[in-house]
Amino acid sequence: MFQTKITELFGIRYPLVVGTMMHLAKAELVAAASQAGALGVLASAMFTTQEDFRKEIRRVKDRTDKPFAVNLNLFPMARPVDNREYLEVIFDEGVRIVETSGHKAPDDLARDLKSRGVILVHKCVGVRYAQKAQAIGADAVTVVGYENGGATGTLDVTTLCLVPRVVDSVQIPVIGGGGVTDGRGFLALLALGAQGVIIGTAALVAEECPIHPDLKKALLEASELDTMVIMRTIQNSHRVWINETTRKVAELESRQAGLAEIIKVAGGDKAKKMYQEGDIQAGVMSCGQGVGLVKKIRPMKDIIEGIVAQAADLRQKLSII
Ligand SMILES: Cc1cc2nc3c(=O)[nH]c(=O)nc-3n(C[C@H](O)[C@H](O)[C@H](O)COP(=O)(O)O)c2cc1C
Known part of the structure; x- marks a missing residue:
């Protein structure tokens, strides 16, 4: 169901990514997302030592044998991070998929990641940034519209306008997001040409999300x-x-x-x-x-399966009108 270039590239069941979240995308949440057939993305920037980061990657691996990704943060931080240190651990631990996100395209990191055969996805908020990601060798690009939770950049383009523009402007597969919380948003983004969909806000109320x-x-x-x-x-x-x-x-x-x-x-x-x-x-x-559509605390698995089931049902209904 919903096999796309993104399910193929990552080796996952559904074209769905549960976005990285600083301080929250730890082993429990990441593994729950991946185990349920989506792609979980471990945040790296919250770990202050290579050892702690390595331990967390191992905690993910202990919980799932399904593909997961690690995010490298390129945003300005109060405590600046050295992504080279994380990179060493990523290579040691054989992490297969890396997502970068931030204010600049990761030229130098991209070279190293590609030379080691790691799949690179860059997350950004505009057409020209997506084209830059493609130019530096990213295998896929994620774009999120202005309604998204977290960094918005300054272009302020909504998901509905941004995703098809990016789909028309790059050849690599596009993951779209910003405001998606259920099967309606998921199917809408696939209709816009995205090969995958990312959620963040909807995962905040997952049982496995470590917030009070x-x-x-x-x-x-x-x-x-x-x-x-x-x-x-x-x-x-x-x-x-x-x-x-x-x-x-x-x-x-x-x-x-x-x-x-x-x-x-x-x-x-x-x-x-x-x-x-x-x-x-x-x-x-x-x-x-999208928080306005988030109404129930559920296990990550139920959130993911709920999105896919609702989208499948909706696709069926749309095919007969
Ligand atoms: C609490 C929270 C923390 C986040 N932290 C990060 C982060 O550290 N790095 C990042 O690239 N994206 C971060 N994001 C963005 C998500 O990974 C995802 O791209 C976004 O939430 C998707 O839009 P949505 O919230 O409308 O679903 C965060 C989102 C939330 C809600």
Whole structure:
């Protein structure tokens, strides 16, 4: 069902990627996604030592023998990361698929990854970035529209307009996302020409997602109006869930506060506290407009199978109108 160039390239059952999520895409969530037939993507930037990163890759492998990917982060970070260190572990551990995401195309990393036969997917938000990814040898490109949870870039093109434009502008397979939470969005993106679909916000309420139950409850109650884009003034635009900290950041930006002042409020350590301790006002959490469609806490497997089953049913219904 839904066999595409992406299922073939990655060797996965469904053309579905459960996007990487800083501090959250750890072994449990990644393995649950891959085991259920999608592609889980382990975040690397949260590990401060090669040893901890290696352990987490092994924890994924202990939980599933299905393909999974590792994300290399190219965004500006309060704690800058050295992707070369992660790369050594990736090669040692025989990771087959790497996703890069961030403000620049990974020219140098691409060369090394390709020379070792690793499948490279680059995630970005615009046509010219996708073309650049293709030019440096990426095997596939992921593009997410402005409604997506997390980094939005500055082009602000919606998923509905971005995905077909990218499909028409590159030859490599395209994974599309931004706002997809169910089978309707999944099928719509395949109809737009995507060979795969990525979800992030919908996975926040998976049972395996390590955020506090109070935060999951708040997300279930949120609507499509409860997100906003912040941190544009520090060249790090992110769509996030609106809470007290988000409002505080927006207020700081409105009076031209500097990077240090904003990061003090919006830093990853605060988000970690919010995820772990359930103080839902404590930090900033990436979240897409699709949150309005997220209504149930379920195992990752049920989320994935629910998306595919709904899409199959819908495809059938559409074929007879
Ligand atoms: C809480 C959260 C954290 C995220 N962290 C990252 C990240 O560290 N790196 C990255 O490339 N994308 C990150 N993303 C983006 C997702 O991988 C995915 O591309 C996006 O969520 C898809 O759009 P959607 O949220 O509308 O489904 C994050 C998304 C969320 C919701």
